[in-house]
Amino acid sequence: MTSDTATRPRVLVVDDAATVRMYHTSLLAEGGFQVDEAANGLEAVEAAMTTAYDLFVVDVNMPKMNGYACVEALRSATVGTPAPVVMISTEDRPGDADLAYRAGANLYLVKPVAGDRLVRIAGMLTAQRGVPA
Amino acid sequence: MGLVRKQAPQAPEEVSPEQPAAEALMRQLDDPDPEVRREAALALDGVTEAVHALLIRATVETEPRVRDAVLTTLAVHDTEEVAGALAVHLASDDPGLRTAVAEALATMPRSTPSLIPDLLAAPDHDIRVMTAMVLADLPHPEAKTWLVRMIAEDSHPNVVTAAIDALLPVATSEHADVLEEAVHRFPGDPFLRFTVQTAVSRLVGTA
Numbered sequence: 001m002t003s004d005t006a007t008r009p010r011v012l013v014v015d016d017a018a019t020v021r022m023y024h025t026s027l028l029a030e031g032g033f034q035v036d037e038a039a040n041g042l043e044a045v046e047a048a049m050t051t052a053y054d055l056f057v058v059d060v061n062m063p064k065m066n067g068y069a070c071v072e073a074l075r076s077a078t079v080g081t082p083a084p085v086v087m088i089s090t091e092d093r094p095g096d097a098d099l100a101y102r103a104g105a106n107l108y109l110v111k112p113v114a115g116d117r118l119v120r121i122a123g124m125l126t127a128q129r130g131v132p133a
Numbered sequence: 134m135g136l137v138r139k140q141a142p143q144a145p146e147e148v149s150p151e152q153p154a155a156e157a158l159m160r161q162l163d164d165p166d167p168e169v170r171r172e173a174a175l176a177l178d179g180v181t182e183a184v185h186a187l188l189i190r191a192t193v194e195t196e197p198r199v200r201d202a203v204l205t206t207l208a209v210h211d212t213e214e215v216a217g218a219l220a221v222h223l224a225s226d227d228p229g230l231r232t233a234v235a236e237a238l239a240t241m242p243r244s245t246p247s248l249i250p251d252l253l254a255a256p257d258h259d260i261r262v263m264t265a266m267v268l269a270d271l272p273h274p275e276a277k278t279w280l281v282r283m284i285a286e287d288s289h290p291n292v293v294t295a296a297i298d299a300l301l302p303v304a305t306s307e308h309a310d311v312l313e314e315a316v317h318r319f320p321g322d323p324f325l326r327f328t329v330q331t332a333v334s335r336l337v338g339t340a
Contacts, residue, residue: 017298019328026327061266063236066228069197090262090291095226111291112324 008034009054009126014044014070015088016062020111024057024088024118031119033126041065045073053083054126057118058105060089060096068103075104084125088113159186162203167196174202184210188218197229204237216244220252223263235263239270246273253279258289265292269299277303285311290319297328306336 011033013024018039025035036051038044040062048056056074060067067087074081084106089096097108106125109118158180161173174190177183187207194200207215222234238245245267252264265283268276283296293315300308312329319325 017295019294019298019301019331020324022331023324023327060228061232061235061263063232066232068228090295091228091259093226093259099228112294112322115323 008032009122009129010034010036010051011055011057011122011126012036012038012044012047012051012053013057014038014041014062014067015057015059016040017059020059027115027118028057028122031122033122041067041070041073044070045079048074048079048081053081054129055083055122056081056085057122058085058087060087060091060100068099071100071103071105083129086118086121086125088118155180155183159183162186162190167199170194170196171199171202174199174206178206178209181210184212184215188215191219191222191230191234197233200230200233204233208237208240211241211243213244213247216241216248220245220248223252223260223267224255224257231263232266235266236270238267242272245271246275249275249279253283253287258287258292261287261289261292262295265295265299268296269302281308281311284315290322290325293319294322294325294328297325297332301332301335304332304336309333309336312336 011028013021013028013035015021015024016039021037021039025037028035036047038047042065044056044058045065058067058070065073067089071085071087073079074085085104086107086109087100087105088109088111090111092110100108107121155177158173158177161169164170164173170190174187177187184207187203191200191203191207194203204219207219216238219234219237222230225231225234249264249268252260255261261283265280268280277300280296280300284293284300287293287296297312297315312332316326316329
């Protein structure tokens with residue numbers, strides 16, 4: 001790892017859809033973030049137990065462990081990450097955002113999210129933790 | 134003194150501890166202990182008379198591991214009754230339930246296909262997104278055709294992108310046209326454009 005990558009904020013993109021992961025990864029990488037990917041909630045929790053992420057970008061509908069359960073696990077005593085979580089979903093039913101916030105998310109966005117908006121939000125949330133992109 | 138083997142009384146209706154009767158197992162689906170409910174659900178595999186009780190439990194169960202066991206057992210039946218009852222939950226407010234149901238329906242190739250036309254026409258685009266998830270894993274010869282139809286005709290960009298993602302693992306260069314046409318139908322959607330560009334470049338071997 002170069003000193004450059006070591007200082008860049010590290011983001012975990014969690015989505016079962018490969019194209020969504022690629023899209024969010026490319027946007028965030030171009031925005032100056034170091035990005036890892038997970039295909040479901042279980043993979044995300046495993047990754048979070050071994051790596052200190054500065055931000056999580058999490059889908060809702062995923063196999064094995066859905067997004068809300070994933071965020072609850074990230075906030076649990078076992079993982080206990082203080083890093084901000086942005087949930088992004090195709091779902092915009094009444095109550096979905098409340099579910100996200102109850103699970104421990106900091107922000108709930110509905111797809112599609114404009115690329116510059118995602119990068120801007122990621123920058124703001126990680127800057128609050130003292131790791132600007 | 135010789136050993137005398139004592140004959141245990143065996144009433145005809147008596148059930149051994151290893152194989153509790155289906156009725157007892159169905160009662161255990163309501164047990165307060167999640168592990169008892171989970172084991173009961175798995176033990177009811179192949180018991181036709183338990184389908185109704187399992188469908189009810191699938192609706193009210195809040196413990197993910199129990200719900201997964203219930204759906205696994207139900208999916209084995211693969212009947213239109215079961216598939217139709219499960220498909221209702223694709224519209225559930227519970228994300229765990231709707232995702233688990235989508236996974237279960239994808240393992241029911243005999244009965245799920247009969248539901249697809251109605252699911253593709255569902256007014257709620259979230260249900261159509263979930264249908265793309267089902268078709269992604271449904272082992273059926275028409276699955277690819279339905280996904281192509283979603284990409285070509287659905288009016289919501291999130292449904293189209295979900296269908297594209299589901300089609301990608303089995304897509305060929307012959308699908309490039311329908312993918313590119315989707316971009317023209319939703320010119321203001323950057324994610325859809327990215328998805329199609331990624332897909333098409335891979336399909337034509339220029340990635």
